[in-house]
Ligand SMILES: [Zn+2]
């Protein structure tokens with residue numbers, strides 16, 4: 612049967628299927644699943660990303676979301692490419708193909724076993740991969756496990772996807788990410804991390820700046836040219852304030868290749884890229900965000916501050932203010948000294 616039907620039968624709730632069940636399972640559903648499968652509750656609970664994300668995301672326990680896990684979009688009608696696949700893995704699975712847990716993670720873009728790039732859409736009709744409405748073989752009454760690896764829109768067998776060999780750089784950044792996410796520590800370029808979530812927090816800020824924010828556009832363009840990447844870039848399609856896990860796989864791949872380059876000589880390559888693309892620290896700063904220590908030094912002390920110039924109107928107001936306050940006429944030069952006195956000496 613369809614996964615949605617199965618979920619309705621198990622949970623006796625047709626809306627249970629709407630959330631991303633692999634991200635968070637409410638305790639009541641864990642209990643039901645345990646009763647119906649005979650599998651220990653603790654074990655079921657630990658299958659979700661919510662309880663197993665400590666190495667890549669610091670949980671606040673205020674929401675059930677887990678950063679870096681790509682939304683499947685079961686909840687919304689909006690197209691989202693939340694599930695990736697490696698055609699070689701699916702072929703090797705034989706009659707019981709399944710989708711790997713780490714294919715759901717935004718910082719993974721290739722298969723480390725087969726050294727091929729992951730795909731996040733049907734190569735024939737570009738429909739996202741998902742089990743929302745799986746297709747059944749025409750002459751069959753029941754679903755078969757292999758229906759899962761057919762495009763739910765055009766029925767294309769995803770195992771026939773032409774696979775593309777991964778570059779050395781993409782392989783390396785995926786290996787770093789995979790090790791950091793499974794071990795909880797590790798090396799990344801010239802940096803050593805005792806706590807991998809600090810690594811992930813930092814590369815998240817970098818991806819947000821370089822790829823997701825319009826403020827990082829010039830640095831993105833600079834790095835794209837420098838690294839010879841041919842990623843099309845359309846600001847209007849990306850949208851504002853998009854999060855890294857909502858980007859499609861090609862965009863994430865490009866962003867991660869840039870990060871791999873930057874990590875080789877952190878922070879020198881980054882500081883240089885910002886200088887050459889005229890990016891100043893105020894473009895990266897945000898009062899609402901925290902930055903892990905290894906990025907903040909580069910972000911805020913090594914990159915130029917934007918110089919602020921006051922306009923004529925502002926200057927005039929300041930002169931008037933001092934004249935009123937000191938009850939005498941004063942020159943602009945004196946005002947400069949006074950401003951300095953009031954702003955910095957006290
Ligand atoms: Zn594979």
Ligand SMILES: [Zn+2]
Pocket residue numbers: 733734735736737738762763764765766767
């Ligand atoms: Zn298709």
